[in-house]
Amino acid sequence: AQKITQTQPGMFVQEKEAVTLDCTYDTSDPSYGLFWYKQPSSGEMIFLIYQGSYDQQNATEGRYSLNFQKARKSANLVISASQLGDSAMYFCAMHDSGYALNFGKGTSLLVTP
Amino acid sequence: EAGVAQSPRYKIIEKRQSVAFWCNPISGHATLYWYQQILGQGPKLLIQFQNNGVVDDSQLPKDRFSAERLKGVDSTLKIQPAKLEDSAVYLCASSLFAGPGSSGTDTQYFGPGTRLTVL
Numbered sequence: 001a002q003k004i005t006q007t008q009p010g011m012f013v014q015e016k017e018a019v020t021l022d023c024t025y026d027t028s029d030p031s032y033g034l035f036w037y038k039q040p041s042s043g044e045m046i047f048l049i050y051q052g053s054y055d056q057q058n059a060t061e062g063r064y065s066l067n068f069q070k071a072r073k074s075a076n077l078v079i080s081a082s083q084l085g086d087s088a089m090y091f092c093a094m095h096d097s098g099y100a101l102n103f104g105k106g107t108s109l110l111v112t113p
Numbered sequence: 114e115a116g117v118a119q120s121p122r123y124k125i126i127e128k129r130q131s132v133a134f135w136c137n138p139i140s141g142h143a144t145l146y147w148y149q150q151i152l153g154q155g156p157k158l159l160i161q162f163q164n165n166g167v168v169d170d171s172q173l174p175k176d177r178f179s180a181e182r183l184k185g186v187d188s189t190l191k192i193q194p195a196k197l198e199d200s201a202v203y204l205c206a207s208s209l210f211a212g213p214g215s216s217g218t219d220t221q222y223f224g225p226g227t228r229l230t231v232l
Contacts, residue, residue, distance in 0.1 A: 004155075033219065043202060045156070045223035091155050099210060099219050100146060100169055103155030
């Protein structure tokens with residue numbers, strides 16, 4: 001069975017600073033995908049970034065990068081140059097061969113001026 | 114390109130009543146998912162369709178929940194009768210993915226959700 005763990009219920013960061021949101025996972029399937037989603041107070045889940053288990057390089061999408069450490073089973077999200085609009089819930093999720101997503105409990109990020 | 118559409122956005126009902134949610138996925142997306150998100154938790158899969166067939170409904174409480182995807186496009190999720198613990202946000206997502214061996218990407222795109230309150 002898969003498991004996603006996000007140990008930080010809440011994080012604060014100052015505007016323009018970088019922040020790292022932690023995610024660890026557990027699966028016995030050699031083929032899997034890792035995702036990060038952002039959920040603002042409006043409720044919609046917004047796709048941010050994807051990392052495949054066989055990808056050699058860490059994924060990057062604009063200000064978002066995924067620090068993928070396969071041996072440690074971690075997939076941390078790094079947001080560079082935080083903006084006020086980055087304040088939201090952030091969810092780490094994983095799929096294996098079934099392709100439906102298993103989500104962590106989320107981390108609430110607050111960006112302060 | 115239009116995103117995933119869901120309606121209604123909000124619904125308040127009393128326990129033991131029935132309710133239905135509608136989802137229209139992104140055009141051309143083969144796979145459709147319904148998730149339940151209880152306050153303070155991450156979404157949990159209820160059912161996964163590939164085209165108009167069910168791939169996974171192992172976590173769907175089938176004594177009260179039902180879902181269908183007619184003609185492999187729109188989908189409805191129904192709860193009958195509702196219980197207090199069904200209060201949650203119901204999220205619909207879709208992806209291009211058409212099954213193992215297909216060339217579609219499996220990134221899921223979500224709709225705005227339906228917030229259900231059961232009194």
